[in-house]
Amino acid sequence: MPLPTYLLLSLADASPAPDGPPRCLNSAGRWAVQGFASLPLLVWPAAQAEAAQAAAERASAARGARVDVVARTEAGWTEGREIVAFTELHEPALLGASVHSAAKARRLRTEAEKLEAFCVIVRAASTAADQASFAEVSRAAAKALRARFGGGSITSAFAWVAGPAGQETLKSLLTGEVETNGPLSIAQLAEAVALAQKAERLREQAG
Numbered sequence: 001m002p003l004p005t006y007l008l009l010s011l012a013d014a015s016p017a018p019d020g021p022p023r024c025l026n027s028a029g030r031w032a033v034q035g036f037a038s039l040p041l042l043v044w045p046a047a048q049a050e051a052a053q054a055a056a057e058r059a060s061a062a063r064g065a066r067v068d069v070v071a072r073t074e075a076g077w078t079e080g081r082e083i084v085a086f087t088e089l090h091e092p093a094l095l096g097a098s099v100h101s102a103a104k105a106r107r108l109r110t111e112a113e114k115l116e117a118f119c120v121i122v123r124a125a126s127t128a129a130d131q132a133s134f135a136e137v138s139r140a141a142a143k144a145l146r147a148r149f150g151g152g153s154i155t156s157a158f159a160w161v162a163g164p165a166g167q168e169t170l171k172s173l174l175t176g177e178v179e180t181n182g183p184l185s186i187a188q189l190a191e192a193v194a195l196a197q198k199a200e201r202l203r204e205q206a207g
Contacts, residue, residue: 005073006043006083007052009059009094012066022070023176025059027084029093030176033186035082039175042090043083046071055086059094100177108178111169116182117148118157118166119192123184125154126195161196 008024011031023031026039035041044052052069059067077083084090100108121141128134138154145152160166170193172178173186180186 003073003075005046005071006077007046007049007069007071008041008043009052009056009067010070012068021072024070024072025067025093026175027090027093028175028177029095029097032174032176034174035077035084036171036175037081040080040082040084042086042093043079044086051086055094058091062095097176105178108169108172111165112173112178112180113182114149115161115166115169115173115189115193116180116184117144118161119184119189119196120182121145121154121157122161122192122196122199123188125158126192126199158196158199161193162200166193166196 010022010024021033023033024041026032026035026041028039030039032039032041044055049069056067056069074082079085121137121144124137124141125134128137141154141157142152145157170190173180173189180189184192
């Protein structure tokens with residue numbers, strides 16, 4: 001049985017990363033890479049192309065930027081979880097994003113910067129060819145963490161990325177709650193989080 005095709009809204013001038021899907025409108029009015037039960041992507045069935053286009057035009061007018069309709073078919077999507085069918089209750093999402101408090105916006109930005117910096121370290125450590133290379137990465141990581149965050153080690157970076165804080169921060173990036181400003185794409189950040197989780201599991205199993 002073929003998978004259903006859904007229509008979503010995507011910001012026209014926000015070019016998708018070459019290693020990931022386009023960012024689409026979610027229930028909070030943000031441009032998200034991925035939907036979650038708490039913040040699903042808004043969708044229309046393929047048969048409702050006119051309704052989707054009308055919604056895109058309303059969003060374009062409200063936001064002052066062109067919003068396009070895109071078609072996607074994803075095996076992992078379940079309605080009510082990653083995606084939700086658009087209804088009139090979602091109309092506010094077309095008009096703009098829900099506003100964070102200043103304190104929450106600062107916290108999200110701080111956590112995102114930490115995740116980005118730590119993921120650079122995780123990626124460097126994961127590509128170390130031997131113990132000498134790993135030791136060199138570890139020394140450079142400690143120096144960088146001391147300069148930027150006042151301290152830390154390659155071990156603490158891996159633990160933070162793999163733990164609940166890293167997971168929650170990645171979700172904030174995937175849902176568009178905060179934007180990434182670092183050298184890594186969201187797909188690369190997600191890959192680094194997975195690498196850190198694997199490394200932490202192996203470390204725990206080793207003892």
